[in-house]
Amino acid sequence: xxxxxxxxxxxxxxxxxxxxxxxxxxxxxxxxxxxxxxxxxxxxxxxxxxxxxxxxxxxxxxxxxxxxxxxxxxxxxxxxxxxxxxxxxxxxxxxxxxxxxxxxxxxxxxxxxxxxxxxxxxxxxxxxxxxxxxxxxxxxxxxxxxxxxxxxxxxxxxxxxxxxxxxxxxxxxxxxxxxxxxxxxxxxxxxxxxxxxxxxxxxxxxxxxxxxxxxxxxxxxxxxxxxxxxxxxxxxxxxxxxxxxxxxxxxxxxxxxxxxxxxxxxxxxxxxxxxxxxxxxxxxxxxxxxxxxxxxxxxxxxxxxxxxxxxxxxxxxxxxxxxxxxxxxxxxxxxx
Amino acid sequence: xxxxxxxxxxxxxxxxxxxxxxxxxxxxxxxxxxxxxxxxxxxxxxxxxxxxxxxxxxxxxxxxxxxxxxxxxxxxxxxxxxxxxxxxxxxxxxxxxxxxxxxxxxxxxxxxxxxxxxxxxxxxxxxxxxxxxxxxxxxxxxxxxxxxxxxxxxxxxxxxxxxxxxxxxxxxxxxxxxxxxxxxxxxxxxxxxxxxxxxxxxxxxxxxxxxxxxxxxxxxxxxxxxxxxxxxxxxxxxxxxxxxxxxxxxxxxxxxxxxxxxxxxxxxxxxxxxxxxxxxxxxxxxxxxxxxxxxxxxxxxxxxxxxxxxxxxxxxxxxxxxxxxxxxxxxxxxxxxxxxxxxxxxxxxxxxxxxxxxxxx
Numbered sequence: 126x127x128x129x130x131x132x133x134x135x136x137x138x139x140x141x142x143x144x145x146x147x148x149x150x151x152x153x154x155x156x157x158x159x160x161x162x163x164x165x166x167x168x169x170x171x172x173x174x175x176x177x178x179x180x181x182x183x184x185x186x187x188x189x190x191x192x193x194x195x196x197x198x199x200x201x202x203x204x205x206x207x208x209x210x211x212x213x214x215x216x217x218x219x220x221x222x223x224x225x226x227x228x229x230x231x232x233x234x235x236x237x238x239x240x241x242x243x244x245x246x247x248x249x250x251x252x253x254x255x256x257x258x259x260x261x262x263x264x265x266x267x268x269x270x271x272x273x274x275x276x277x278x279x280x281x282x283x284x285x286x287x288x289x290x291x292x293x294x295x296x297x298x299x300x301x302x303x304x305x306x307x308x309x310x311x312x313x314x315x316x317x318x319x320x321x322x323x324x325x326x327x328x329x330x331x332x333x334x335x336x337x338x339x340x341x342x343x344x345x346x347x348x349x350x351x352x353x354x355x356x357x358x359x360x361x362x363x364x365x366x367x368x369x370x371x372x373x374x375x376x377x378x379x380x381x382x383x384x385x386x387x388x389x390x391x392x393x394x395x396x397x398x399x400x401x402x403x404x405x406x407x408x409x410x411x412x413x414x415x416x417x418x419x420x421x422x423x424x425x426x427x428x429x430x431x432x433x434x435x436x437x438x439x440x441x442x443x444x445x446x447x448x449x450x451x452x453x454x455x456x457x458x459x460x461x
Numbered sequence: 462x463x464x465x466x467x468x469x470x471x472x473x474x475x476x477x478x479x480x481x482x483x484x485x486x487x488x489x490x491x492x493x494x495x496x497x498x499x500x501x502x503x504x505x506x507x508x509x510x511x512x513x514x515x516x517x518x519x520x521x522x523x524x525x526x527x528x529x530x531x532x533x534x535x536x537x538x539x540x541x542x543x544x545x546x547x548x549x550x551x552x553x554x555x556x557x558x559x560x561x562x563x564x565x566x567x568x569x570x571x572x573x574x575x576x577x578x579x580x581x582x583x584x585x586x587x588x589x590x591x592x593x594x595x596x597x598x599x600x601x602x603x604x605x606x607x608x609x610x611x612x613x614x615x616x617x618x619x620x621x622x623x624x625x626x627x628x629x630x631x632x633x634x635x636x637x638x639x640x641x642x643x644x645x646x647x648x649x650x651x652x653x654x655x656x657x658x659x660x661x662x663x664x665x666x667x668x669x670x671x672x673x674x675x676x677x678x679x680x681x682x683x684x685x686x687x688x689x690x691x692x693x694x695x696x697x698x699x700x701x702x703x704x705x706x707x708x709x710x711x712x713x714x715x716x717x718x719x720x721x722x723x724x725x726x727x728x729x730x731x732x733x734x735x736x737x738x739x740x741x742x743x744x745x746x747x748x749x750x751x752x753x754x755x756x757x758x759x760x761x762x763x764x765x766x767x768x769x770x771x772x773x774x775x776x777x778x779x780x781x782x783x784x785x786x787x788x789x790x791x792x793x794x795x796x797x798x799x800x801x802x803x804x805x806x807x808x809x810x811x812x813x814x815x816x817x818x819x820x821x822x
Contacts (some may be wrong), residue, residue: 273795280788
């Protein structure tokens with residue numbers, strides 16, 4: 126420990142950039158393997174878009190875990206609910222979705238996404254109060270309760286909408302690709318990237334530049350201390366949980382549009398993916414979650430292109446590799 | 462007492478219920494004629510063993526695994542692929558067992574060493590991820606597993622329904638290969654459950670309970686918790702694979718829907734929690750309640766749904782549709798985790814104690 130004089134600036138926290146370089150290195154590494162630059166660019170764009178969508182869905186989960194040590198196995202339910210709620214708005218206005226005008230499309234899409242977020246967020250409030258509050262601090266029961274909640278939510282969706290797959294066509298103006306030379310990048314992917322990046326920046330700003338974010342970060346690091354200082358961390362947690370649920374709902378709408386279909390079982394596959402991302406990133410770390418999401422998407426896209434057979438287990442291999450390197454994920458922010 | 466490893470049901474009502482269930486299962490071929498009743502009884506036997514093995518993990522070590530159906534599926538597929546590839550003979554049955562059980566144990570060892578070492582909290586997530594990867598793998602390797610269609614196969618001569626062992630004229634009942642298969646399933650399941658009872662009441666089982674209650678303290682007492690947890694994981698996987706073998710033998714089929722799907726995992730969770738975690742006996746009760754409900758409650762719901770739709774009520778027909786029965790079981794599940802964390806068995810053993818009675822986690 127070096128002595129600090131009273132007027133010295135505080136020492137800067139060490140920046141850990143190795144995880145940030147990981148996706149960059151991976152992207153550069155596969156260039157010679159893929160061969161053609163244009164398909165590499167297309168694949169990279171696809172990975173980034175997919176990664177952003179996964180990040181949006183996973184960000185809430187990682188914060189909820191980091192802040193309150195709550196394992197929500199029902200997180201996938203918010204994704205499915207968001208997607209289904211969006212169909213409520215998109216189906217009656219199918220005509221303006223098919224109109225070839227960006228503004229008309231967005232005039233329907235934006236309210237649909239907002240409604241999804243509102244409903245998922247409200248559902249988050251109910252879930253937090255009814256399912257998580259009674260079993261607070263008991264991991265086993267949390268897992269059981271939230272798994273039960275997932276079953277109930279999924280079955281209710283089936284009961285309300287029926288078990289069939291609902292088509293969810295992309296708006297006319299978002300179909301097709303931007304062509305730059307011989308590189309084709311789907312328009313919707315660009316939109317997904319922009320939204321994901323905006324949300325990442327917004328979360329980072331709130332976490333690092335506001336008092337609220339300061340409290341959240343302090344809570345992740347040491348919950349009791351924040352409570353001892355007189356802040357009602359339960360209320361803070363409820364807010365984080367609802368925001369996380371709303372983001373999962375938004376992610377659900379974006380994913381449904383990406384796949385152009387809605388089905389209650391979409392939450393099952395995505396839950397697995399999101400868990401992998403949260404584990405890779407380090408429980409509770411937003412930055413880790415962002416990098417983890419991009420890594421998972423890159424492995425899925427590059428892997429699917431290079432060795433399609435391997436794509437099935439590539440996520441597991443990625444997780445094993447990362448945990449071998451850093452047993453608690455890329456960024457270990459919690460002491461747990 | 463010896464046979465129960467000194468761990469009797471410890472409740473008069475529970476003993477009575479268990480005796481009735483076991484006698485009813487044993488006498489099903491004679492008491493309830495018909496293929497459906499026999500199917501239900503066989504399924505209860507298989508699931509009682511499967512759920513008991515899951516109880517060893519969930520109830521005794523307190524670790525939530527979502528990969529239990531994977532081991533169940535390994536057992537099912539091993540025997541199905543062996544009998545499909547080698548023809549209906551006993552050598553194929555032996556091959557399936559010799560390949561399936563060690564494979565399940567090895568995989569459990571790998572998962573255990575990897576995820577139980579890193580951090581206990583990752584275990585649930587990692588098992589979920591591995592199990593889903595395995596499920597995709599099984600449906601993709603269609604040259605081996607038959608893909609989504611699964612593998613149907615013939616049983617050895619002795620176990621076929623056409624084989625009449627004792628003709629009807631002797632006792633008034635025909636004992637055929639199908640009934641012999643049922644008793645095989647019944648006996649092996651009972652043996653596996655008794656073996657699990659033995660395990661949880663051994664010193665090893667006590668250490669598992671100590672780890673569940675306070676892992677840190679157990680470690681401080683000098684027990685190597687990773688070793689114990691991994692060992693329990695392997696044992697549970699072995700029994701699960703055994704149950705999978707029985708299931709495939711009974712169904713003469715192994716496919717993703719009957720042996721691997723995530724919904725079976727949820728069923729197991731529901732059964733163990735409804736029956737009572739950390740009791741082993743709860744597995745028998747939970748499996749019986751759940752499978753009876755699955756087979757008979759659904760037709761009841763169908764009637765109710767029809768009545769509701771004829772009465773012109775909104776929403777209710779959809780909510781009461783037979784396919785939605787999991788919705789009601791899910792609600793029951795949440796209620797039982799909240800109000801009866803010790804399940805039916807815990808309730809019967811300690812009727813006065815509500816929450817906080819029995820093993821608290």
